[in-house]
Amino acid sequence: MFFDKKISFFQLEANDRNEALKELAAKLYSSNLVTEAFYNGILEREEKFPTGLSVVPYGIAIPHTEADKVITAQIAFASLNKPVKFYMMGKENEEVDVSLIFMLALKKAEDQITMLQKLVEIFQDVSLIREFANCKNQKELEGILLKVGLE
């Protein structure tokens, strides 16, 4: 249910972090899943509380913002054709090359704990990360999501 609106990009072309974030946020907005304030909320949050994670073999970012900018809970996915720099979560001014973005449009914490736990399992699994990075279309993505119980 967190991926059912099919907000996905494969081998997205982006020159920097903000370009990539803009593409994902714009698609969430045009699909009526988030409010107009969502994109700025994402940028502000990323500035204050960066979300880059240094995982193997590709860096991952999980940008997100406050629940009041979300209409329907959803996750937007993007693989990038070349990595963009994100600052690392919990670190001071350390950057990480990010190739996969999971943009979280989240509502209440209680409803999404199972999904978030499964998402994190992916981050800790080298071969799954590779599958997400290599998948070429919506159908392949859905195959992987089904396998990890995240459809």
Add this chain to the structure above:
Amino acid sequence: MKKLLIMCGTGIATSTIVTGKVKTWLAENGLENKVRIYQSKISEELSRINDYDIVISTTLVPDRIKEKVIDGVPLLTGIGKDAMFEKVKQQILA
């Protein structure tokens, strides 16, 4: 019973993940009766951080409280997870 705070920037995303992981770990180690967990966002907690015995955060915290706070990011990446849990355990049993 010790008070354990788990915080992040929004109080809904990464702190939820960390809370789930910590609960599972507490149960596996028979420590679930030794702590009460609080989940929140950093902006609401900075002024009362000393009310808690143990603090885990996924976001950077101001220098003045750095000593007190355990980095929770290892629970998201898996890297350095055991060392992080060891720190939590020491503080629970301290």
